[in-house]
Amino acid sequence: MSDLKRAYNFNPGPGALPLEVLQQAQAELLDFKGTGMSVMEISHRSKEFEAVIQTAEADLRELLGIPSNYKIMFLQGGATLQFAMLAMNLRPAGASADYIVTGTWSKTAIKEAKKLGTARAAANTEADGFNCIPAKLDLDPKAAYLHFTSNETIHGVEFFTEPTPPDGVPLVCDTSSNFISRPIDVSKYAFLYAGAQKNAGPSGVTVVIARDDMIERTPENLPVMLDYKTLAASGSLHNTPPSFAIYMVGLVFQWAKKQGGLAAIEKTNRVKAGMVYDAIDQSGGFYRGHAKVDARSLMNIPFRLPSEELEDTFAKEAKKNNLIGLKGHRSVGGMRASVYNAVTIEGATALVDFMKEFQKKNG
Amino acid sequence: MSDLKRAYNFNPGPGALPLEVLQQAQAELLDFKGTGMSVMEISHRSKEFEAVIQTAEADLRELLGIPSNYKIMFLQGGATLQFAMLAMNLRPAGASADYIVTGTWSKTAIKEAKKLGTARAAANTEADGFNCIPAKLDLDPKAAYLHFTSNETIHGVEFFTEPTPPDGVPLVCDTSSNFISRPIDVSKYAFLYAGAQKNAGPSGVTVVIARDDMIERTPENLPVMLDYKTLAASGSLHNTPPSFAIYMVGLVFQWAKKQGGLAAIEKTNRVKAGMVYDAIDQSGGFYRGHAKVDARSLMNIPFRLPSEELEDTFAKEAKKNNLIGLKGHRSVGGMRASVYNAVTIEGATALVDFMKEFQKKNG
Numbered sequence: 001m002s003d004l005k006r007a008y009n010f011n012p013g014p015g016a017l018p019l020e021v022l023q024q025a026q027a028e029l030l031d032f033k034g035t036g037m038s039v040m041e042i043s044h045r046s047k048e049f050e051a052v053i054q055t056a057e058a059d060l061r062e063l064l065g066i067p068s069n070y071k072i073m074f075l076q077g078g079a080t081l082q083f084a085m086l087a088m089n090l091r092p093a094g095a096s097a098d099y100i101v102t103g104t105w106s107k108t109a110i111k112e113a114k115k116l117g118t119a120r121a122a123a124n125t126e127a128d129g130f131n132c133i134p135a136k137l138d139l140d141p142k143a144a145y146l147h148f149t150s151n152e153t154i155h156g157v158e159f160f161t162e163p164t165p166p167d168g169v170p171l172v173c174d175t176s177s178n179f180i181s182r183p184i185d186v187s188k189y190a191f192l193y194a195g196a197q198k199n200a201g202p203s204g205v206t207v208v209i210a211r212d213d214m215i216e217r218t219p220e221n222l223p224v225m226l227d228y229k230t231l232a233a234s235g236s237l238h239n240t241p242p243s244f245a246i247y248m249v250g251l252v253f254q255w256a257k258k259q260g261g262l263a264a265i266e267k268t269n270r271v272k273a274g275m276v277y278d279a280i281d282q283s284g285g286f287y288r289g290h291a292k293v294d295a296r297s298l299m300n301i302p303f304r305l306p307s308e309e310l311e312d313t314f315a316k317e318a319k320k321n322n323l324i325g326l327k328g329h330r331s332v333g334g335m336r337a338s339v340y341n342a343v344t345i346e347g348a349t350a351l352v353d354f355m356k357e358f359q360k361k362n363g
Numbered sequence: 364m365s366d367l368k369r370a371y372n373f374n375p376g377p378g379a380l381p382l383e384v385l386q387q388a389q390a391e392l393l394d395f396k397g398t399g400m401s402v403m404e405i406s407h408r409s410k411e412f413e414a415v416i417q418t419a420e421a422d423l424r425e426l427l428g429i430p431s432n433y434k435i436m437f438l439q440g441g442a443t444l445q446f447a448m449l450a451m452n453l454r455p456a457g458a459s460a461d462y463i464v465t466g467t468w469s470k471t472a473i474k475e476a477k478k479l480g481t482a483r484a485a486a487n488t489e490a491d492g493f494n495c496i497p498a499k500l501d502l503d504p505k506a507a508y509l510h511f512t513s514n515e516t517i518h519g520v521e522f523f524t525e526p527t528p529p530d531g532v533p534l535v536c537d538t539s540s541n542f543i544s545r546p547i548d549v550s551k552y553a554f555l556y557a558g559a560q561k562n563a564g565p566s567g568v569t570v571v572i573a574r575d576d577m578i579e580r581t582p583e584n585l586p587v588m589l590d591y592k593t594l595a596a597s598g599s600l601h602n603t604p605p606s607f608a609i610y611m612v613g614l615v616f617q618w619a620k621k622q623g624g625l626a627a628i629e630k631t632n633r634v635k636a637g638m639v640y641d642a643i644d645q646s647g648g649f650y651r652g653h654a655k656v657d658a659r660s661l662m663n664i665p666f667r668l669p670s671e672e673l674e675d676t677f678a679k680e681a682k683k684n685n686l687i688g689l690k691g692h693r694s695v696g697g698m699r700a701s702v703y704n705a706v707t708i709e710g711a712t713a714l715v716d717f718m719k720e721f722q723k724k725n726g
Contacts, residue, residue, distance in 0.1 A: 004393060006393070007398060007400050011400075011406050012406070014406065014407060015404060016400075017403060017404055019393075022392060022401050026392040026393060029385060029388060029389040029392065030367060030369070030382075030385050030386070030389060031369070034368075035370060035687075036368045036369050036370030036685065036687070037369070037370050037372055037374075037379075037687065040565035040611070041372055041378060041380055042374065042377060043374050043375070043377065043688060076441075076567065076605070077440055077444075078439075078588070079602075080588050080602040081439075081440075081586070081588040083586070084586030084587075112586055115584050115586060195603065197603055201403075202403035202605075202606065202607045203603045203605055204567045204568070204605030204606070204607065204608055221478050223446070223447030223475055224443060224447075224475065225441070225444040225447060226447065238443070240376065240441055240558065240566045241567075242565075242605060242608065243377055243565065243566050244565045244607065245567055245605065245607070245608075248403070324398075324399070325406060
C-alpha cells in the first residue's frame with residue numbers, strides 16, 4: 001500500500017470516508033469474520049449480520065447519546081424519500097406541518113410535504129439567497145411538527161442552536177449533512193434523519209432516529225416500506241436491508257468512537273472549517289463566502305472568486321493538485337469545500353495552501 | 364490469497380457473488396480507476412460514476428436483449444417497495460389489477476396493491492401449498508396490468524413460459540430471484556423488476572425495466588422517490604443513488620457477459636439444479652422436493668427430510684462441511700438450496716455429495 005495515491009476529497013456527498021474504514025472493509029471483503037463469505041453474501045437473518053446491525057445501533061446510541069425511548073432505523077431512498085415518509089407518518093389527516101426553509105433541501109422537503117397534505121413555511125430565507133438562519137419564526141402552535149434542516153449542503157448555512165417549537169409541537173430535523181459532526185442533545189428532537197453519504201458512510205442507507213410517540217403516529221394501511229411502525233418493529237429487517245451500506249456505517253461509527261467521540265470530532269471540524277474561513281476572510285475580498293458569518297456551516301463552505309473564469313481555472317488547477325470536488329452546486333455556482341468528518345487536517349491544509357497560492361498568482 | 368477460505372454459499376439472498384467480482388471490488392476499493400478515491404467516495408455526478416451506471420445499463424441491455432423503448436432504473440427499497448410503487452404508478456385511479464398468486468412474494472405483492480386500490484387474484488395456488496404454476500387463469504380483460512412472480516424464492520416454483528394476458532393488458536413481473544438466470548423475451552413484458560441480492564449483486568439496489576408507455580402512466584403529484592416518470596427521466600440520478608451497489612451490479616453484469624451471456628449461464632444453472640433434483644429423486648423418498656416436477660425452480664430448491672430432527676442435523680452437519688445457508692424459510696420449514704448464478708458446479712457437487720453421504724448415515 002506504500003504507493004497508494006489518495007485524493008484530498010472535498011466532495012459534497014458521496015464524500016470522503018476514513019481511510020482506516022476503507023482498509024478494514026477491503027481486508028475482510030472476501031471473508032467476513034471467518035465466515036468464508038463477504039459481508040455482502042451473508043443472510044440478513046444470520047447471527048453475523050445481526051451483530052453488525054446491533055453493534056451499529058449501539059455505537060450510534062453511544063455517540064449521539066440517544067435515549068432509550070428512541071428507535072433507530074436503517075432505511076433506503078435517501079433523505080428525499082424521508083421527505084414524503086415523514087409527512088405520511090407524522091402528520092395526521094387534516095393537520096398542518098411547519099417548515100423552516102433555509103436552502104434547497106428544506107425547500108424540497110416542504111414541496112414533498114405539500115403534495116400529501118398541508119404544510120406552511122414558518123420562515124423562508126430565499127429572498128436573502130439562503131445565506132442565513134432566520135431570526136424570527138412564525139410558528140403554528142397546532143402544527144403536527146416543526147421541520148428544519150440543520151445544515152444546508154448547497155448553501156452552507158447551519159443551525160448551531162435548535163429552533164424552539166411551541167409547546168407540544170415535535171421538532172423534526174433533516175441532519176443529513178452535519179450528522180455526527182458534533183454533539184447534539186437528542187432529547188430536544190422528536191425525529192431526526194440523515195442520508196449516510198456525508199459523514200456516516202456510503203450512499204444507499206438513511207439513518208432515522210424516532211421517538212416512540214412519533215412511531216405511534218403511523219396511520220393504518222400504509223405500504224410497508226413507507227410505514228415507520230412496521231419498519232421500527234422489525235429492527236430495520238422487514239425486508240432485505242442494504243446490508244453492505246449498514247456495515248460501512250457501523251465501521252464509521254466505530255471509527256468515530258476511536259477519534260474520541262463527537263466532542264473530539266467537533267474540535268477537529270472547527271479547526272478545519274476555521275482554516276478555510278480564515279483563508280476567505282484574509283483574502284481581502286478575493287474569496288467571498290456565501291453564508292453570513294454567524295450561519296457559516298462547519299461542513300460545507302461555498303465561496304466565490306472575482307469571476308466565473310477564475311472559478312473555472314481554480315477548479316481545474318485544484319484538481320491537478322489532487323484537490324477534488326471543489327466545484328459548487330450548479331444552482332449556486334462558484335466553489336464549495338465540503339470538509340466532512342473524514343477530511344483530514346492535512347487535507348484542509350493542502351486546500352488552504354492552494355487557495356493562498358492561487359490568489360498570489362491570480363489576485 | 365492462497366489460504367483464502369470460501370464457503371459453499373446456498374443463501375437465498377443476499378447470496379453468493381462471483382469470486383472474481385469480489386476480487387475486483389477489493390483490488391480497487393481504495394483507488395477507483397486512478398481517482399485516488401473509493402467508488403463509494405466519488406460524486407454520483409462525476410464522469411467516473413456516470414461511466415459506471417451507463418456501462419451497467421448498456422451491459423444489462425445486451426445481456427437481456429432489452430429493446431430501446433424500455434428504460435432501466437436502479438432504485439432502492441427492494442422488490443417490496445416496488446409492490447407499492449408499481450400499483451401507484453401503473454394502475455390508474457379506479458382501475459383494477461390482476462395478480463397470479465403462487466407463493467409468499469406474489470401474495471405480498473397483491474396485499475400491498477390492495478392497500479392502494481383494487482386488485483384481484485387471477486389464480487391462487489395457496490390451497491396446494493404453493494407447489495405449482497396454475498393451469499388456468501381467470502383473467503380480467505380490463506385489468507390495468509397482469510402481475511406475476513416468475514420465481515418464488517421461498518416455495519421454489521418458477522414460470523418457464525410467461526402467462527398470456529388478455530389483449531392490451533400489460534404483463535408485469537417480479538423477477539427478483541431468477542433475474543438474469545436465463546434468456547427471456549423482454550418484449551413480452553411491459554414492466555420487470557428485481558431486487559439485486561439474488562443473482563445480480565448485493566442488497567440495496569432494485570433493477571426496474573419499464574416500457575416507455577408504462578412510465579407515461581405515472582399520475583401527477585406523487586412523491587418524487589415514488590414517481591417512475593421523474594426517476595426514469597433523471598437516469599436513476601434524481602437524488603444520490605446507492606452507488607456502491609450499482610457498481611457491484613455492473614461488475615456482475617460484466618462477469619455474466621464473460622461467462623458467455625445468459626444462454627451459457629442457463630446451461631450451467633440447469634446442470635447445477637439438475638444435480639440437486641437428481642439427488643432428491645434418487646433418494647427413494649428420503650429427500651422430498653416441495654414443488655411439483657414441472658414447476659421446479661432452477662434457483663431455489665426447497666426439500667424436506669423424514670423428520671424435523673433429521674433436518675436440524677442436516678443443517679448443522681452441512682455447516683460443518685462448509686455448506687452454508689441450507690435451512691429453509693421459517694414459513695415452509697425443511698431445507699432449501701439456492702443455486703444462483705454465482706454458485707459453482709463445484710459447490711453443487713459438494714452439496715450433492717454431502718446429501719448422499721448424509722442419507723447413507725441416516726437413511
